[in-house]
Amino acid sequence: xxxxxxxxxxxxxxxxxxxxxxxxxxxxxxxxxxxxxxxxxxxxxxxxxxxxxxxxxxxxxxxxxxxxxxxxxxxxxxxxxxxxxxxxxxxxxxxxxxxxxxxxxxxxxxxxxxxxxxxxxxxxxxxxxxxxxxxxxxxxxxxxxxxxxxxxxxxxxxxxxxxxxxxxxxxxxxx
Numbered sequence: 001x002x003x004x005x006x007x008x009x010x011x012x013x014x015x016x017x018x019x020x021x022x023x024x025x026x027x028x029x030x031x032x033x034x035x036x037x038x039x040x041x042x043x044x045x046x047x048x049x050x051x052x053x054x055x056x057x058x059x060x061x062x063x064x065x066x067x068x069x070x071x072x073x074x075x076x077x078x079x080x081x082x083x084x085x086x087x088x089x090x091x092x093x094x095x096x097x098x099x100x101x102x103x104x105x106x107x108x109x110x111x112x113x114x115x116x117x118x119x120x121x122x123x124x125x126x127x128x129x130x131x132x133x134x135x136x137x138x139x140x141x142x143x144x145x146x147x148x149x150x151x152x153x154x155x156x157x158x159x160x161x162x163x164x165x166x167x168x169x170x171x172x173x174x175x
Contacts, residue, residue, distance in 0.1 A: 039105055044083030051164035054108040058169060061085055061104055065097045078104060089168035101174040106166030113149050114160035121146050 041060045042050050051059075061078060063085075069075035073092035078085050087106055121142070129139040152161060 044078065044080045044085055047083055047085050048164055051108050052110070052162060055110045055164075056107060058105055058107055059166070061106075061166070062102070062174070063104075064101050065093075065099065068093050068095050068098050070095075078102070086165040087168050088165060091168075093168075097173075102171045103174060104166070104171040105169045107169060109165050109167055111163040111165070112160040113163060114153075115150075117160075118146050118149055 039058045039060045040054065041062070042054070044061055044063050047061065063078040063080045063083075065076050066079040066084070067077040073095070074089045076087045076089075076093050076097065078087060087104060088109075125134070125139060125142040125146070128134045129136075134142070149161060153159065
């Protein structure tokens with residue numbers, strides 16, 4: 001009787017072991033089938049041209065941090081000799097990033113500048129000037145800036161101009 005119980009215990013153990021091994025193999029197979037999607041890398045020289053294909057998607061760019069916004073610290077300007085991009089974040093960037101070469105991952109954002117946007121900019125410019133928040137030169141420069149947008153839309157026969165930027169996800173300092 002003891003031999004039968006022992007034999008059943010051994011057989012049960014072997015069956016349990018085989019089932020657990022089979023489950024582990026299945027897990028390994030599932031992991032192997034998982035596809036790793038790499039974030040596309042965009043050159044800053046081509047960012048404005050290619051960014052439209054990646055709106056609301058993550059991309060990686062590389063460059064030097066030229067500016068960290070002193071007011072809130074939540075904006076930086078990343079540059080190379082051939083292009084630049086503005087990056088915004090929900091958290092502050094460290095001032096020590098200025099001058100660092102970094103690889104930054106972010107989500108592409110699109111701001112559309114159309115006639116309604118220009119009208120709003122004009123309204124804000126007039127209000128700011130009438131309240132004494134801007135001087136005559138600032139007022140005039142803003143008007144010219146708005147007119148350049150309108151001239152560009154007319155010359156290119158388009159209804160809006162796209163300005164692209166990145167919403168910060170992560171970064172790595174280049175070594």
